[in-house]
Amino acid sequence: MQQTAKSQPGAAVGFLRRYSLWIAAAVVVLVLPYIFTSGSSISMMSQMGVMVVFALSYNMLLGQGGMLSFGHAVYFGLGGFFTLHAINGVNNGAWSFPLELMPLVGGLGGLAFGIIFGWISTKRAGVTFALISLGIGELVAASAQMFTDFFGGEGGISTNRVTAANEASIFGFNYGPQIDIYYLVVVWAFLATILIYLLTKTPLGRMANAVRDNPERAQFVGYNPRMVRFAQFSLSGFFAGLAGGLFAIMFEILTAENLGAIQSGSVLLMTYIGGIGIFFGPIIGAILITWLQTSLSAFSEAWVLYFGLMFVFMVMYAPFGISGIIMQHYLPYKTGLLKRLLPAYGIAVIPTLILLVGAVSIVEMGYHISTSYLPSRPMDLFWVSVVATNAWSWIIAGAIFVAGVFACRWSYRKVGRAWDDVNETLVERGLA
Amino acid sequence: MSHDALTLTNVHKRFGPAHIIRGVDLNIPEGERHAIIGPNGAGKSTLFNLISGRFDISDGEIRLHGEAINGLPPHLINRKKLSRSFQITNLFQRMTVFENLRCALLWAHGYGYSFWKMVESQKALNEEAEQLLEKIHLQDKRNTMASLLSYADQRALEIGTTIAGGANVILLDEPTAGMSHTETDYAVQLIREVTEDKTLIMVEHDMGVVFDIADRISVLVYGEIIATDVPEKIRGNARVQEAYLGTGEDAA
Ligand SMILES: Nc1ncnc2c1ncn2[C@@H]1O[C@H](COP(=O)(O)OP(=O)(O)OP(=O)(O)O)[C@@H](O)[C@H]1O
Ligand SMILES: [Mg+2]
Numbered sequence: 001m002q003q004t005a006k007s008q009p010g011a012a013v014g015f016l017r018r019y020s021l022w023i024a025a026a027v028v029v030l031v032l033p034y035i036f037t038s039g040s041s042i043s044m045m046s047q048m049g050v051m052v053v054f055a056l057s058y059n060m061l062l063g064q065g066g067m068l069s070f071g072h073a074v075y076f077g078l079g080g081f082f083t084l085h086a087i088n089g090v091n092n093g094a095w096s097f098p099l100e101l102m103p104l105v106g107g108l109g110g111l112a113f114g115i116i117f118g119w120i121s122t123k124r125a126g127v128t129f130a131l132i133s134l135g136i137g138e139l140v141a142a143s144a145q146m147f148t149d150f151f152g153g154e155g156g157i158s159t160n161r162v163t164a165a166n167e168a169s170i171f172g173f174n175y176g177p178q179i180d181i182y183y184l185v186v187v188w189a190f191l192a193t194i195l196i197y198l199l200t201k202t203p204l205g206r207m208a209n210a211v212r213d214n215p216e217r218a219q220f221v222g223y224n225p226r227m228v229r230f231a232q233f234s235l236s237g238f239f240a241g242l243a244g245g246l247f248a249i250m251f252e253i254l255t256a257e258n259l260g261a262i263q264s265g266s267v268l269l270m271t272y273i274g275g276i277g278i279f280f281g282p283i284i285g286a287i288l289i290t291w292l293q294t295s296l297s298a299f300s301e302a303w304v305l306y307f308g309l310m311f312v313f314m315v316m317y318a319p320f321g322i323s324g325i326i327m328q329h330y331l332p333y334k335t336g337l338l339k340r341l342l343p344a345y346g347i348a349v350i351p352t353l354i355l356l357v358g359a360v361s362i363v364e365m366g367y368h369i370s371t372s373y374l375p376s377r378p379m380d381l382f383w384v385s386v387v388a389t390n391a392w393s394w395i396i397a398g399a400i401f402v403a404g405v406f407a408c409r410w411s412y413r414k415v416g417r418a419w420d421d422v423n424e425t426l427v428e429r430g431l432a
Numbered sequence: 433m434s435h436d437a438l439t440l441t442n443v444h445k446r447f448g449p450a451h452i453i454r455g456v457d458l459n460i461p462e463g464e465r466h467a468i469i470g471p472n473g474a475g476k477s478t479l480f481n482l483i484s485g486r487f488d489i490s491d492g493e494i495r496l497h498g499e500a501i502n503g504l505p506p507h508l509i510n511r512k513k514l515s516r517s518f519q520i521t522n523l524f525q526r527m528t529v530f531e532n533l534r535c536a537l538l539w540a541h542g543y544g545y546s547f548w549k550m551v552e553s554q555k556a557l558n559e560e561a562e563q564l565l566e567k568i569h570l571q572d573k574r575n576t577m578a579s580l581l582s583y584a585d586q587r588a589l590e591i592g593t594t595i596a597g598g599a600n601v602i603l604l605d606e607p608t609a610g611m612s613h614t615e616t617d618y619a620v621q622l623i624r625e626v627t628e629d630k631t632l633i634m635v636e637h638d639m640g641v642v643f644d645i646a647d648r649i650s651v652l653v654y655g656e657i658i659a660t661d662v663p664e665k666i667r668g669n670a671r672v673q674e675a676y677l678g679t680g681e682d683a684a
Binding site: 198199201202203204205206207209210212213214216217218219220221222223224227228231235 | 484486505506507510511515516518522523524525526527531534535536538539540543544545546547548549550551552593594596597
């Protein structure tokens with residue numbers, strides 16, 4: 001320990017330590033395009049950035065405010081359409097506005113409709129809220145078919161960001177190359193993440209948690225739960241709209257699908273799988289699910305089914321999501337007890353793989369038979385050529401699956417015992 | 433012109449056909465410590481629910497410092513400096529003890545729905561939350577989630593949350609229920625301290641506590657107040673003895 005007064009370098013070190021996670025994240029996202037240089041990776045990473053903002057905005061409702069929405073894509077999509085029209089306005093010479101700031105137009109659009117629809121839906125919490133959000137989602141999707149001037153009907157609305165950027169840009173880029181868009185997305189996503197994080201530390205953010213836990217008690221400390229939900233909802237609409245604006249700039253086209261039920265379901269899944277209880281959970285979910293959507297869909301036509309299965313398993317066995325699983329290991333890691341868990345985990349890996357191989361084989365063969373023009377044509381399954389119409393293929397796949405189930409039950413019991421042991425030790429040490 | 437802190441005039445409450453509060457009249461002057469006693473199911477908690485706006489009254493009138501408050505939602509009544517605790521602990525379960533107390537202070541400190549200030553850097557707010565924490569003896573549970581507290585600690589936090597906002601009319605519904613002797617003694621001392629110069633209305637089954645704290649006592653039986661008086665008179669009241677005190681070991 002030094003006795004001398006803290007000098008400049010001391011303060012700098014303190015700053016670095018305090019914000020180390022944020023700084024590390026910033027460095028990583030700036031460096032990523034130098035590691036994954038292909039156009040498709042850069043475009044996937046840009047999409048991840050957009051979805052991170054969208055999922056974080058969703059968790060302002062679900063995780064922080066206890067509001068389960070089935071219609072959050074409304075604000076994302078509307079924000080996107082506003083942004084497209086704003087860019088087209090620049091291209092038409094109707095006004096001038098730098099392309100870099102266009103996501104703000106999306107944000108304000110999302111905020112405006114967050115205020116309008118939020119006023120209606122936050123009147124109630126719980127199931128009523130969820131149903132109203134579903135209704136508003138359907139209502140807006142139906143309106144999108146009617147107001148073709150704004151939503152573009154079947155073909156959607158498209159734009160050209162490059163001509164708009166040539167017209168007005170702060171940094172003088174034309175945002176033609178994907179990498180320009182990547183950095184635009186990253187800067188906005190980083191800003192939005194910081195802001196959403198800071199919001200959790202404000203009186204409104206704290207009371208959103210309080211109202212989530214116990215709306216009644218919130219009333220007896222002077223707060224109107226409806227107003228808390230309303231403010232939280234409106235702000236969440238802003239960030240959803242911002243994400244929609246980034247999405248619009250990235251793809252230069254939006255259709256009514258982007259504000260529909262599938263997109264709303266998708267953000268729910270991302271957020272939930274990432275984990276709603278911890279701030280960074282939705283970030284993990286957005287990155288992972290975007291990656292899966294891109295890579296699984298290239299691999300298998302049944303990817304939506306796998307996606308659904310994964311969601312069901314998370315809900316049943318890991319309700320706190322991936323971030324919940326990570327946090328569960330934090331204490332064992334800190335106390336050096338993690339090494340007692342690892343052997344059991346190691347043993348559980350192989351049965352899990354066997355189970356997955358069996359399950360995937362069954363799903364893939366089923367898909368092959370129902371979608372292929374010539375079902376008897378051999379297909380590739382785990383580097384083996386298989387004829388899906390042959391009964392033996394099914395028997396073998398079934399046997400692998402059943403073996404996997406039993407092996408998993410056996411090995412997961414070991415994992416359970418290892419956890420019992422760790423928890424007991426933690427209790428003995430007075431840590432749990 | 434000065435008003436009583438709380439005035440109930442011919443207050444009724446019906447749940448469907450069940451007539452639970454049947455014409456209650458009650459005047460509680462500023463600064464009084466008033467206890468409400470009565471057998472289980474008499475309607476004591478219901479009366480608190482009516483005063484604090486949790487339920488609407490079916491008939492009658494409730495005035496706080498002379499101003500009619502019936503029909504107002506609970507948060508507006510709370511902002512008029514009337515605060516209540518709950519018989520069944522009612523906290524922000526997934527937040528820490530400290531967070532519970534700080535949330536209970538936010539409105540009183542004028543933060544409203546602000547989303548541009550960081551709670552962490554609000555010095556006066558945090559200091560007061562820490563003092564409150566000390567007052568209710570939960571310093572070592574500061575960062576424990578409310579749902580993980582022991583029963584007695586939850587009761588202490590319930591009191592802390594209730595007194596946090598600096599209300600001048602405080603309603604406590606069985607604050608010491610389930611506490612040990614030492615805990616009860618401490619709670620009584622705490623209640624005295626935090627209700628100094630304030631109006632207190634307390635439902636309590638522990639007669640020791642009641643006779644110790646109360647300036648006056650009301651006895652509620654089947655939705656009606658059968659007597660309101662100073663403790664000595666209540667002790668000697670024949671109707672009360674018949675209806676309530678004489679029937680149980682509570683009278684100890
Ligand atoms: N929301 C409600 N709907 C219907 N009946 C109710 C409701 N709340 C209370 N009651 C009934 O009103 C009566 C009085 O209940 P209350 O909780 O006020 O009694 P209490 O005097 O507080 O009793 P205790 O000493 O057990 O706490 C009970 O018969 C109860 O069943
Ligand atoms: Mg009661």
